[in-house]
Amino acid sequence: MTSSFDARAKTWDAEPRRLQLATDISAALERHVPLRPDWTALDYGAGTGLLTLALAPRVRSILAVDASQGMLDVLAQKARTSGLRSVETLHADFTRDPPPAGPFDLVASAMTLHHVADVDLLLQKFFALLAPGGHLALADLDAEDGSFHGHSEGIFHCGFDRVGFAKQLAAAGFHGVRFDTAARTVKNGRTYTIFLAAARKP
Numbered sequence: 432m433t434s435s436f437d438a439r440a441k442t443w444d445a446e447p448r449r450l451q452l453a454t455d456i457s458a459a460l461e462r463h464v465p466l467r468p469d470w471t472a473l474d475y476g477a478g479t480g481l482l483t484l485a486l487a488p489r490v491r492s493i494l495a496v497d498a499s500q501g502m503l504d505v506l507a508q509k510a511r512t513s514g515l516r517s518v519e520t521l522h523a524d525f526t527r528d529p530p531p532a533g534p535f536d537l538v539a540s541a542m543t544l545h546h547v548a549d550v551d552l553l554l555q556k557f558f559a560l561l562a563p564g565g566h567l568a569l570a571d572l573d574a575e576d577g578s579f580h581g582h583s584e585g586i587f588h589c590g591f592d593r594v595g596f597a598k599q600l601a602a603a604g605f606h607g608v609r610f611d612t613a614a615r616t617v618k619n620g621r622t623y624t625i626f627l628a629a630a631r632k633p
Contacts, residue, residue, distance in 0.1 A: 435585070436478075437501030443479045444505075452616050453481030456541045456570045456627065459613035463629040464566045466490060470536035473560060475525065475553075476543025480506030483518060486539065492517045494531060498524040525556045534562035541570040542625070545588040554603035561632040567605060570613050573624045581619070593626060605630035 444450065460482075470490040474483040477495035479502050487493050487510070495518060497503050503520040510518040521531060526549055538557045547553050557567055572579060572590035580586050597608045613627035 436499035440501035440505045448616055452614050455614035457482055457485040459611050459627040460568045464568050472537040473535045475540040477506060478502045480509055482541045487515045487518050494519050494521055496521045496523050526552055530556050530560055533560040535560050536562055537566045539568045544571045546585055548587045551599055554599060558604045558632055563632060565632045567630045569628045570625055573626055575623055579618060579623055600630050606633050607631050
């Protein structure tokens with residue numbers, strides 16, 4: 432699966448749908464999370480940095496984490512071209528690799544969770560990474576029938592039911608869970624909704 436993303440990294444941003452989706456998710460995040468210029472942030476499953484680079488000017492520093500080195504290479508080049516020195520990258524999969532020390536004021540992730548087999552474990556890792564009072568912002572597909580990807584390789588969840596996902600967040604220790612419809616995206620002639628789940632570590 433990682434090699435598939437490596438192969439697509441250089442052309443990933445060529446699809447306008449992905450660019451618009453990242454813009455919409457970033458806007459939803461800013462509606463629900465009071466970003467501050469002294470914050471440290473982490474973007475998990477950062478890919479080519481579409482969300483990372485939108486957040487970077489709003490925080491002190493941001494660590495972009497992805498299991499695809501090819502994606503991170505594209506992200507790093509974009510950050511250099513934009514003169515963003517506050518962006519760092521980390522090649523890692525938190526379900527297998529040790530996470531960084533932290534703590535972070537914000538942990539964000541967009542369109543990554545459906546690629547993660549053990550979401551509960553990942554949520555526990557996110558909780559541990561956050562500082563007390565830190566914010567979590569996760570965007571992913573609402574529950575769908577599997578047609579969004581049209582294949583099962585590397586896909587462990589056909590979106591998420593909001594009620595069930597809220598229970599998973601609460602079980603991981605998060606408080607104040609709230610949802611927003613962050614975006615609607617059209618793929619193969621069908622419209623899919625993407626939620627933003629926002630929560631805090633007590």
